[in-house]
Amino acid sequence: MSQTTERIEHDLLGDRSLPADSYYGVHTLRAVENFPITGTPISIYPELVRALAAIKQAAAQTNSELGLLDRERADVIIRACEEIRAGALHEHFVVDVIQGGAGTSTNMNANEVIANRALELLGHRKGDYARLHPNEHVNMSQSTNDVYPTALKLAGYVGIFGLIEAMEVLRAAFHDKAVQFADVLKMGRTQLQDAVPMTVGQEFSTYVVMLGEDIDRLKEAVLLIREINLGATAIGTGINAHPDYAALVCRHLAEITGIPVLTAPNLVEATQDCGSFVQLSGVLKRVAVKLSKVCNDLRLLSSGPRAGFGEINLPPMQAGSSIMPGKVNPVIPEVVNQIAYEVIGNDVTISFAAEAGQLQLNAFEPIIAHSLFKSATHLRAGCLTLAERCVTGITVNREFLRKSVENSIGLVTALNPYIGYANATEIAQEALFGGHSVYALVLNKGLMTKDQLDQILKPEVLTQPRAMVALR
Known part of the structure; x- marks a missing residue:
């Protein structure tokens, strides 16, 4: 490689060559070599990258105002x-x-990229750290141990x-469907x-609540990471x-990001404590558990189409089988279920990583960050996918549901105040063992007229507390 296409950088371990046009430097290079773990770079989380830049910007502005960093360097870093x-x-x-x-x-990567872009803005070549240094100038008044957790909280x-x-x-x-199906x-x-x-x-309104x-709960938990x-x-x-x-850097950071951040009252405690991440992850787990339960309901209620519950119909999204023609599966609820399982696992990871911190620092915040960001990102995608590709297209089988009510043994509970417990028990037994309709048995035995039964079978009568209907 010619001299024009590479540059040499030095750290405590020695010299390394990098591409001359590389914005990152030797510390980032060693990290890339040391951690070939997931193949996923931190840039997958753009909000984390933006947060790191916001912190470095606030720091440069603060250091300049305090007379620690000259205006020229501060301006190009900003x-x-x-x-x-x-x-x-x-x-x-x-x-x-x-x-x-x-x-x-991660902090070194940010320092080096910002420093080399700032050097370009000054008209100098990348790696000319005598002019502007990643650690001495970009990282001034900072440590990874306050930059990184702050970036995680902002992101x-x-x-x-x-x-x-x-x-x-x-x-x-779900609210739209609750209104649409209010009379079913x-x-x-x-x-x-x-x-x-x-x-x-009523069933769909529970999902709204x-x-x-x-x-x-999320709005409460997110206050902790300010x-x-x-x-x-x-x-x-x-x-x-x-x-x-x-105090000054916190004020500038709030102005830059629009996030109402606060300086912790005890910085020694705040540097080692990951409790806010644990709390937030716990709420994300709560969201996942309940969202998965909703998806279980949707899959069960739509099961069939002929040999299942068959109460609702999910919009068909794709062919469901390579061997069974015409089969359509509830793929959207299924993918959201799997997101929920991942989030629950992420919560376990975050709990172990937070517990494993020792003395004045937790060394395991990278896995906390990765797990937390995955949970939030995937849950967001899951909610949007479920709404747009499933819930909005749900239809209901009205007549089937009406007949299921008329045939259900459970209907006798609603009729008990009108025909008496003994008669209700007898009707339930005959319906269950004889395969008869409760509706038909009540009519055949002359216990109620058709008009009386139909009056009671109105949704507004059967599905909410009210005094007994006065039968005509």
């Missing part, structure tokens, strides 16, 4: 960070999402609100056995940082 926040250079954030070193490789904050928006879309889709009578079930009548609208509750430890530097004592740095 310009480079603004470009990255706008989406540039993300492909140069190449270290693996799972890495040793408590996130040091997590944005990601959670992205998930909340998707959940609102799904919630609205069906049998409710407990332990998969007939219980008492309800409407399909469940999603609303989880949205509220508290940052930027200014803590190595372990929380603030070594190598100006006394005014923590």
Whole structure:
């Protein structure tokens, strides 16, 4: 390789050559070689890259105001960070999402990319660190141990609100169906056995409420990750940082990101504690568990089309079998179920990683970050997919459901106040063992007239608390 196509950089382990036009440097190169784990670079999470750039921008602005960094260097660092926040250079954030070193490789990657872009803006070649250095200037007043967790919180904050928006879309889709099916009578079930009548609208309205509750819980949990430890530097004592740095950099970071971040009251505690990530992951697990339960319901209610429940119809999305012609499977609920299983597993990973922290630092925040971001990102995609490719297209089999109510043993519970417990028990026995319709048996025995039965079988009578209907 000619001298014009490579450059040499030096670190404590020695010299290494890099492509001359590479924005990352020797520390990133070693990390890429050391951690060939997932093959997935940190750039898969653009909000994390933007968060890192926002932190470096706030730091440069703060250090300049405190007289620690000259205006020329501060300006080009800020310009480079603004470009990255706008989406540039993300492909140069190449270290693996799972890495040793408590996130040091991610921080070094950011420092080097920003430094080399800043050098370009100054008119110097990449790697000319005597002019502007990744650690001495871009990383001034910082440590990985306050930069990395702060970046995770910023990215997590944005990601959670992205998930909340998707959940609102799904919630609205279920609400529309609850309204559409408000008058469709069906049998409710407990332990998969007939219980008492309800409407399909009531059934779908529960999903609206469940999603609303989880949205509220996410909004509560995300408040915890507004508290940052930027200014803590190595372990929380603030070594190598100006006394005014923590407060000022927090204010600038809030202005840059629009996120109302707060400096933790005890930076030593905040540097080692991953409790907010555990809390947030627990709420994501709650969302996943409940969303999976909803998908279980949709698959069960749509089972068939001839030999299952057959109460609702999910929109057909694709052929369901390579051997069974005409088979269509509930593929959208199935994929959301699998996302839920992944999120539950991610929560276990986050719990173990948070517990494994020792003394003044948790070295396992990279796997916490990867697991947390996967959970939020995949749940968001799952909610949107479920809403757009499943829920909005659901139809209901009205007549089938009406007949199932009339034939159900559970109907006798609704008729008990009118025909008496003894008669209701007798009707239930005959219907169950003789295969007869409850509706027909009541008519045949003269216990009620057709008009009286039809009056009681109205959804508004059967499906909510009210005084007994006065029969004509």
